[in-house]
Amino acid sequence: xxxxxxxxxxxxxxxxTAPAPAAPPAPRAGKRRPASRGGxxxxxxxxxxxxxxxxxxxxxxxxQLGLISxxxxxxxxxxxxxxxxxxxxxxxxxxxxxxQFWQVLTATxxxxxxxxxxxxxxxxxxxxxxxxxxxxxxxxxMVAALGAWATPAVTGSTVWVFLFDPDYGPVNRLLGLGDxxxxxxxxxxxxxxxxxxxxxxxxxxxxxVYAGIRAIPSEVLEAASLDGASQWRIWRSxxxxxxxxxxVVVTIQSIIWDFKVFTQIYVMTNGGGIAGQxxxxxxxxxQKAFASSQYSLGAAIGVVMLLILLAVTLVYLRxxxxxxxxx
Amino acid sequence: MKLSSRMAVPLTALALAGLTATACAPQxxxxxxxxxxxxxxxxxxLFQEVNxxxxxxxxDAAVADFTAQHKDAKVEVxxxxxxTRAQRIKAAFNDxxxxxxxxxxxxxxxxxYVKDGGLADISSDFKAWDEAKDSDPTATQAVTVDxxxxxxxxxxxxxxxxxxxxxxxxxxxKPPATQAELISTAKKIRKEKPDLYGMAVGGAxxxxxxxxxxxxxxxxxxxSGGSYRAAxxxxxxxxxxxxxxxxxxxxxxxxxxxxxMTGNAVxxxxxxxxxxxxxxxxxxxxxxxxxxxxxxxxxxxxxxxxAGEIAPAFAGGxxxxxxxxxxxxxxxVDLVKRLAGKESQRAFFDAMGxxxxxxxVREDVAAKEPFVAPFVKTLGAGAKFVPTSPAWGQIDxxxxxxxxxxxxxxxxxxxxxxxxxxxxxxxxxxRDAG
Numbered sequence: 001x002x003x004x005x006x007x008x009x010x011x012x013x014x015x016x017t018a019p020a021p022a023a024p025p026a027p028r029a030g031k032r033r034p035a036s037r038g039g040x041x042x043x044x045x046x047x048x049x050x051x052x053x054x055x056x057x058x059x060x061x062x063x064q065l066g067l068i069s070x071x072x073x074x075x076x077x078x079x080x081x082x083x084x085x086x087x088x089x090x091x092x093x094x095x096x097x098x099x100q101f102w103q104v105l106t107a108t109x110x111x112x113x114x115x116x117x118x119x120x121x122x123x124x125x126x127x128x129x130x131x132x133x134x135x136x137x138x139x140x141x142m143v144a145a146l147g148a149w150a151t152p153a154v155t156g157s158t159v160w161v162f163l164f165d166p167d168y169g170p171v172n173r174l175l176g177l178g179d180x181x182x183x184x185x186x187x188x189x190x191x192x193x194x195x196x197x198x199x200x201x202x203x204x205x206x207x208x209v210y211a212g213i214r215a216i217p218s219e220v221l222e223a224a225s226l227d228g229a230s231q232w233r234i235w236r237s238x239x240x241x242x243x244x245x246x247x248v249v250v251t252i253q254s255i256i257w258d259f260k261v262f263t264q265i266y267v268m269t270n271g272g273g274i275a276g277q278x279x280x281x282x283x284x285x286x287q288k289a290f291a292s293s294q295y296s297l298g299a300a301i302g303v304v305m306l307l308i309l310l311a312v313t314l315v316y317l318r319x320x321x322x323x324x325x326x327x
Numbered sequence: 328m329k330l331s332s333r334m335a336v337p338l339t340a341l342a343l344a345g346l347t348a349t350a351c352a353p354q355x356x357x358x359x360x361x362x363x364x365x366x367x368x369x370x371x372x373l374f375q376e377v378n379x380x381x382x383x384x385x386x387d388a389a390v391a392d393f394t395a396q397h398k399d400a401k402v403e404v405x406x407x408x409x410x411t412r413a414q415r416i417k418a419a420f421n422d423x424x425x426x427x428x429x430x431x432x433x434x435x436x437x438x439x440y441v442k443d444g445g446l447a448d449i450s451s452d453f454k455a456w457d458e459a460k461d462s463d464p465t466a467t468q469a470v471t472v473d474x475x476x477x478x479x480x481x482x483x484x485x486x487x488x489x490x491x492x493x494x495x496x497x498x499x500x501k502p503p504a505t506q507a508e509l510i511s512t513a514k515k516i517r518k519e520k521p522d523l524y525g526m527a528v529g530g531a532x533x534x535x536x537x538x539x540x541x542x543x544x545x546x547x548x549x550x551s552g553g554s555y556r557a558a559x560x561x562x563x564x565x566x567x568x569x570x571x572x573x574x575x576x577x578x579x580x581x582x583x584x585x586x587x588m589t590g591n592a593v594x595x596x597x598x599x600x601x602x603x604x605x606x607x608x609x610x611x612x613x614x615x616x617x618x619x620x621x622x623x624x625x626x627x628x629x630x631x632x633x634a635g636e637i638a639p640a641f642a643g644g645x646x647x648x649x650x651x652x653x654x655x656x657x658x659x660v661d662l663v664k665r666l667a668g669k670e671s672q673r674a675f676f677d678a679m680g681x682x683x684x685x686x687x688v689r690e691d692v693a694a695k696e697p698f699v700a701p702f703v704k705t706l707g708a709g710a711k712f713v714p715t716s717p718a719w720g721q722i723d724x725x726x727x728x729x730x731x732x733x734x735x736x737x738x739x740x741x742x743x744x745x746x747x748x749x750x751x752x753x754x755x756x757x758r759d760a761g
Contacts, residue, residue: 064353067353068353071353073353075417075420075439075442075443076442076443076444076717077355078354078355078356078417078420078421078443079355079356079358079417079420079421079443079444079445080355080356080357080358080359080420080444081358081441081442081443081444081445082442082444083355084353084355166583166584167584179581179583179584180583181583181584183587184582184583184584184586184587184737270531270587270589271726272726273587274530274586274587274733274737275729275730275731275733275734275737275739276726276730287724287725287726288725291724291725292720292721292724292725293417293720293721293724294721
């Protein structure tokens with residue numbers, strides 16, 4: 001469908017300004033060459049401020065992270081009780097030999113995937129709903145969503161835990177579950193955290209997708225419904241393809257966010273659940289790096305996370321490219 | 328194009344990191360003190376208590392005494408929040424320039440701080456100090472690492488069995504005399520009063536669980552050939568773990584709720600009237616008094632395996648130490664003696680209920696205040712301490728023991744399996760710490 005709209009623009013133009021097209025090609029070709037020759041340095045000049053900021057705020061910390069992950073660096077080294085030594089891949093070997101690391105990694109991947117799918121489903125469904133309801137309910141939904149969005153993660157998590165509290169929580173009372181503990185079983189604890197994550201991250205998806213839908217020319221949608229397409233068909237064949245760039249952005253964002261979930265797990269399952277059953281990579285790294293002061297091991301976990309997220313993002317973008325989308 | 332540059336940046340950074348690792352190391356601070364000045368300002372960090380005014384009064388009086396003797400010295404006391412003490416003290420080690428001269432610290436942190444290179448060795452001063460001769464050996468052990476002394480004990484904290492007198496009277500029960508009786512009493516109460524936990528226990532309440540292990544002759548770890556080895560999976564320790572974990576279940580404290588409970592949650596359960604018994608410290612008194620259990624409870628030493636025995640308790644408490652980076656070492660040691668001396672400890676007890684670390688002072692105050700009698704009796708029967716290894720901080724922080732208890736009570740592993748895994752993790756930590 002995107003090709004359609006792209007084609008539609010020039011067609012419309014040519015019909016109105018018929019004489020013009022003959023002239024432009026020549027100047028265009030003439031302009032291009034000097035631009036690529038003399039402008040070799042100019043773009044970099046414009047990029048420089050951004051690069052300096054990126055370098056200071058991104059590259060240097062990543063460099064330090066990578067560096068520390070190759071050292072023996074615990075509290076004793078920081079405060080000078082013992083000398084800092086180079087460990088090579090020692091931290092990584094230790095990490096990969098740790099059975100718990102693999103369990104936590106698997107749990108994190110599955111949990112993040114579930115969160116991303118649920119967030120996107122809820123966010124998109126509500127965005128579509130927003131376009132179909134009247135002003136007042138739309139306003140109410142928007143305000144509710146923005147409220148959820150604006151709530152700090154710690155507050156949100158605490159409130160959710162309270163809602164599902166076995167002794168005092170209203171949810172158990174409403175559902176008649178007695179003193180059922182939601183955080184005791186591994187999957188029910190993960191489910192509870194998933195609800196909270198979806199609750200606090202769907203507004204971003206909803207608002208972005210809603211804005212995207214609004215930007216779709218209504219003629220296209222009208223044409224589709226005149227042709228007798230069902231709502232689902234319109235979403236699948238028109239809205240979703242036209243929203244693809246937006247969906248790509250929110251999906252990547254969600255993957256990165258949900259892979260790095262920390263607060264919700266830390267607060268709601270009390271730092272990783274019964275016997276560490278609800279640990280995710282970020283909480284695990286925190287436990288290693290800060291709670292037990294093994295900064296170098298924590299840094300190694302950080303590097304592994306960085307590489308995984310980079311790989312996921314790259315593969316995702318690759319797949320999209322292959323489908324003929326330019327980003 | 329975008330893709331490759333995105334990939335290239337972190338990869339280059341990593342490659343660079345590997346190449347330059349030895350050339351450009353991250354920050355390491357120098358904690359060695361250059362001098363020992365006899366005048367100037369001494370900076371002191373003490374823990375902020377829930378109700379800090381009484382503590383401040385005692386400290387102010389001791390400081391006034393000190394400055395009267397040392398005319399050239401000034402003392403600045405800062406009360407730091409207990410929740411963020413770990414970060415504050417780490418920061419002090421990292422930045423000696425803004426570090427205090429004197430700190431209060433939890434006694435389980437001693438070995439870790441020593442390994443970090445943060446605390447000064449004051450063995451000779453401590454041995455020459457006349458009052459130190461009356462110091463309780465367990466308290467002294469809590470400031471000792473490898474035979475050297477790194478501070479002075481400020482107070483001890485010890486746990487005993489709190490029980491609800493009204494519930495016991497109503498059901499015609501007597502305080503249990505053995506561990507087996509304790510467990511059966513707890514289950515009986517739960518049966519008669521299903522809305523109460525017979526005895527509130529927590530899967531994350533490590534220090535409430537240790538007495539069960541020690542009472543059965545088990546140990547956390549044993550010293551062999553100069554280094555620690557985990558003993559948590561020994562038959563005796565397993566028996567204790569079995570006894571403790573048998574208290575989790577619908578017949579006493581349902582695992583679904585109790586497995587995750589911490590020491591504070593257990594206190595809250597008792598204070599709010601949801602439990603008939605719990606293992607709590609002398610320091611839990613204020614919390615219990617603030618709840619509905621007020622005036623309806625009594626305390627006895629936690630019973631051991633045989634009648635008449637007392638289960639060894641964990642000797643918690645805080646110490647005062649001088650920082651290695653302090654440029655006023657002599658003055659700081661003098662102030663430690665003043666603040667942790669007999670006179671101040673007596674005043675701390677009167678004001679805050681902190682149990683003194685001197686056996687003679689402790690007996691004195693126990694005679695005056697009947698509430699502390701069971702705690703003093705417990706200490707007298709021989710309290711125990713966790714391994715004084717820097718690895719302990721890591722074992723504690725990585726939740727090795729709570730994980731073990733939780734694995735057992737949630738039915739994921741049996742006692743032998745879970746304690747074996749815990750022993751493995753502890754041994755790894757001991758090896759790392761050297």
